[in-house]
Amino acid sequence: TRTPAEADWSKPQGKRDPLELRKSFAAAPRGVSLLIGCNTFPTWNGYPGLFASLATGNPVLVKPHPRAVLPLALTVRVAREVLAESGFDPNLVALAAERPGEGIAKTLAVRPEVRIIDYTGSTAFGDWLETNARQAQVYTEKAGVNTVLVDSTDDYKGMLANLAFSLSLYSGQMCTTPQNLLIPRDGITTDAGPKSYDEVVADLAASVSGLLGDDARANGLLGALVNPDVKARLDAAADLGDVALA
Incomplete structure (x- = not known):
């Protein structure tokens, strides 16, 4: 509700009258968002994608890194409580934890219901997501030099x-x-x-x-x-x- 539904936009045209537009905005959800967390900064790299997806009407499945489950698990717990208090289905945010080496992310990433993927981690898996998760809009933050x-x-x-x-x-x-x-x-x-x-x-x-x-x-x-x-x-x-x- 903090996003304006309408906004006036004006562009000066020099000697001519300014160009005036009234813009209207509507959330256009794509589908289920898969958030694949990293093990170094799980919340710092997880929150932008989580809240961007929720604000635009997409439920989020949070898949934390096996070595950094707790921070995102706590986040999911609080998010579900807040959603329920606000009258929404708490299952708009859910946790998909896994054991090391289980590889749940690969299975979930290519599901037809998953339409957005937010990923932070190794270049190798980021490249795999970009190549194979064709049904989704994939956002990756891979290794930098x-x-x-x-x-x-x-x-x-x-x-x-x-x-x-x-x-x-x-x-x-x-x-x-x-x-x-x-x-x-x-x-x-x-x-x-x-x-x-x-x-x-x-x-x-x-x-x-x-x-x-x-x-x-x-x-x-x-x-x-x-x-x-x-x-x-x-x-x-x-x-x-x-x-x-x-």
Whole structure:
């Protein structure tokens, strides 16, 4: 009910009279919405699709990640209570939990009743949804590769602190974490004078070490590794090149 049913729109036409339109809006539901949750940020990545689907008249089937069921299960419970209090069928929001490896999402995604899919997670499964769930409108947020080009700075110390924080937050598991830092081989200009490539690398490593040197602060910044695969990739990373900071 917060979405306006009508709105007036006016576009100036210079010397001519403005173009006036009265627009009317109506919800046009598509069908059942399937929300496939991720294991790192289940609510942050789940709420936009959940509420967008409900606001446009689509019931939502919430399929949480097997390793992050509780946050979305609590969300579904409260949503069902609120729907019932407001006179709606609580089954407009339902939970479809699964065990690890059960693969419910693949089965549900191609059901003819499912017309919207909201997904956050691996690129491989996102690509599968886009290829196979042809009956649905599919929205995917897949893995990102974020690159930082270090060109120059008028605040060298601040730049290092900012990069150290970005690299450390949630142990580098956020979709916004920078993975590739591109530094000119001839170094960069800074407010502290020219810095060589090796100096920038060493200073950044020192900045990360300083940030995480206090266990209490490190605990609040890093959080837990979300699954054993992350640790395996970390252990294998040393073979990819020279290690600036273990």
